[in-house]
Amino acid sequence: MPVPGRGDSNPYAIWVAEVMLQQTQVTTVWPYYKQWMLDYPTISQLAAAKQDQVLKSWEGLGYYSRARNLHRGAKFVMSTYAGSLPVSVSRLLKIPGIGPYTAAAIASIAFAEVVPLMDGNVLRVFTRLTRLKSNISLSKTRRDISAELTRLIPTNHPAAFNQGFMDLGRVICTPRNPGCGQCPLSLICLARQTGDMEDYPVKPRRKNIPHYNIVVGLIRRGEKILIQRRPENGLLGGLWEFPGGKIEEGESGDNALLREIKEETGLDVSLDQEIGTIQHAYTHFKITLSAWFCDWIEGEAQTHAASENRWVLMNELKDFAFPRANLKILELLSQ
Ligand code: SF4
Known part of the structure; x- marks a missing residue:
């Protein structure tokens, strides 16, 4: 199978392809790459997009800091280089999110730098x-x-x-x-x-990869469900998720969920039914993630560990960018 961006002399296309290909298989990247180049065919169109829209386009591809950096990089190119990628590694390296490998790919493939x-x-x-x-x-x-x-x-x-x-x-x-x-x-x-x-x-x-048991809650208040946005900096930054967290040693899943929800949102909730359990692997750790429906009892949602809270209808969840593990939970729900 050909590799996205190969044989292309468009430096922006090479940039997008190389970023998508970091830690990701060619077969996984292709559909994202094609859609991305349709949605954001130029640097200026990417720079003008909203971050939520960019993260939604990246949803399921993983390592979301790559999407945020591409977006930030596009804005930088518009403001600093008048919308055109510079031709040398040294100037490409000034763009946020472009590291030595991507700079070398753009400079050597698009601009013939040795x-x-x-x-x-x-x-x-x-x-x-x-x-x-x-x-x-x-x-x-x-x-x-x-x-x-x-x-x-x-x-x-x-x-x-x-x-x-x-x-x-x-x-x-x-x-x-x-x-x-x-x-x-x-x-x-x-x-x-x-x-x-x-x-x-x-x-x-290789060191042994750690494994964590995680539990999250889909908290219902009337018709709506609470989702929280992760802080911008850090793992899965800027994505939305259901509140919850790690089950500590010796703790039951139910107790962990009630504790995590209280700590993260300040809400009192009751557990309803279990939705299911999925497995997911990140680069440096693996998780077993269980999800429960919970019912709101009292309190106003706080943002202790999140940057933003939203109460949304079930059919609005598709409009938000979620990490792959949360999407697997939504897939269980749709079955
Ligand atoms: S580079 Fe050497 S090891 Fe690799 S395929 Fe060629 S002959 Fe074999």
Whole structure:
């Protein structure tokens, strides 16, 4: 499958595609990318959009700070660079949310700057070609690889070199069972000669991913349900969710929910029926999330842990951007 933004010389399209592709599979990104380019075909249209609308467009893609940063970056480009992305890495890096990788992608692919693009695919190919035993999570290792790649990039074709290297890693030099028989670099590949391809790249051991039990409440007051907006800075910032939180050790789910709702909203509620339980994995932890219908008893909703509260009708929930785990709860409800 082709990769969004590849073969495109529109720097804005490359920017959007590269941000969406961070930590996300190509197949997941495609429908979002296509719709995004229809909804916000230019930087000025993205800059003019409301943040709620932008987050709604991103809903389900995860890592929502990427959407907020793209939006902020578009506004910055309008105010600082008159709506056009600058052509060099150094100036691209001044844009909020554009880091070294995205800056290098835009500068090398759209503007032919001689700068290497180092994603996981490139690191895998490079460390196998050279049998590099250094830990690739260390910045010194990455600096050394970057210097070596910069030396290798043909000055007249940086985009083709970078994209070729990435595609080789994505399609042929895969993490398991690399297709060395079809690889154009097999004759110069040191790992292929010794047969230890899968020992590279060298990475630190993964730590065990923690798991949390979470409980949330859909609090009903008349026809309406309470939703809360997460603070702008932090995990899932700016998204809406149902109040709740972690079940502490030795605590029952019901007690945890009543406690969390009181702490987060100040409301007294009673538990009604359980809606269901879903599993969800984030990068650094996993959760088991249970949801209950609750009924409001008394109190006015406070914003202790949230930036905003809203009471909304069930059929209005679709107009708000929720994290994937909350969407799974809404899917249970619709079944
Ligand atoms: S020969 Fe095999 S291990 Fe070496 S770069 Fe090609 S696919 Fe990767």
